[in-house]
Amino acid sequence: MSSGAAALTPASLADTAIRVLAPGALEARGAAEAAARIRMLPPITGADVARSTMPALERIARASQAPADLVRAASQCAGALIQLETPAGEAPGTAQLLAAVVRLATAAVRSGLKAVDVAALLSG
Numbered sequence: 535m536s537s538g539a540a541a542l543t544p545a546s547l548a549d550t551a552i553r554v555l556a557p558g559a560l561e562a563r564g565a566a567e568a569a570a571r572i573r574m575l576p577p578i579t580g581a582d583v584a585r586s587t588m589p590a591l592e593r594i595a596r597a598s599q600a601p602a603d604l605v606r607a608a609s610q611c612a613g614a615l616i617q618l619e620t621p622a623g624e625a626p627g628t629a630q631l632l633a634a635v636v637r638l639a640t641a642a643v644r645s646g647l648k649a650v651d652v653a654a655l656l657s658g
Contacts, residue, residue: 544614544615544618544627544628544631545578545579545580545615547611547631547635547656548578548584548611548612548614548615548631548635549577549578549579550655550656550658551608551611551634551635551638551656552572552575552578552587552591552608552611552612553572553573553575553577553578554573554655554656554658555635555638555639555642555652555655555656556569556572556604556605556607556608556638556642557569557570557572557573558642558647558651558652558655559604559638559641559642559645559647560572560600560601560604560645562642562645562646562647563601563604563645563646565598565599565600565601565604567598568594568595568598568600568605571594571597571598572591572594572608575587575590575591578612578615580615580619581615581616581618581619581620584612584613584615584616585612585616587609587612588609588612588613591605591608591609591612592605592609601641601645603641604638604641604642604645607634607637607638607641608638610630610633610634610637610638611631611634611635611638613630613634614627614628614630614631614633614634615627615631617630618630618631635656639652639653639656642655
């Protein structure tokens with residue numbers, strides 16, 4: 535890792551998946567309104583923000599009729615972060631977060647994004 539690179543944390547991975555990858559995939563499916571609204575969510579910095587992000591994603595999905603699979607996978611990323619920060623939750627939360635990000639990445643590719651673009655979005 536270069537000296538100027540920020541360390542990848544579970545919160546930063548969840549934030550990038552939710553506020554960068556999900557909107558990109560939503561735009562690929564023609565859900566630009568949902569994408570814009572998700573990008574405006576506050577940065578996911580921990581479990582407290584993740585707790586408020588999950589219902590916000592549901593409200594955005596209902597209001598914009600966004601594709602359910604993309605919003606669900608984004609919400610699962612937030613849920614994993616909550617699990618990760620519970621006592622004894624590091625191992626199951628980490629596995630849950632990685633699985634949720636993979637589901638979101640797979641849904642993004644199925645939405646029309648190229649796998650290399652998905653990887654670039656996730657890596658910042």
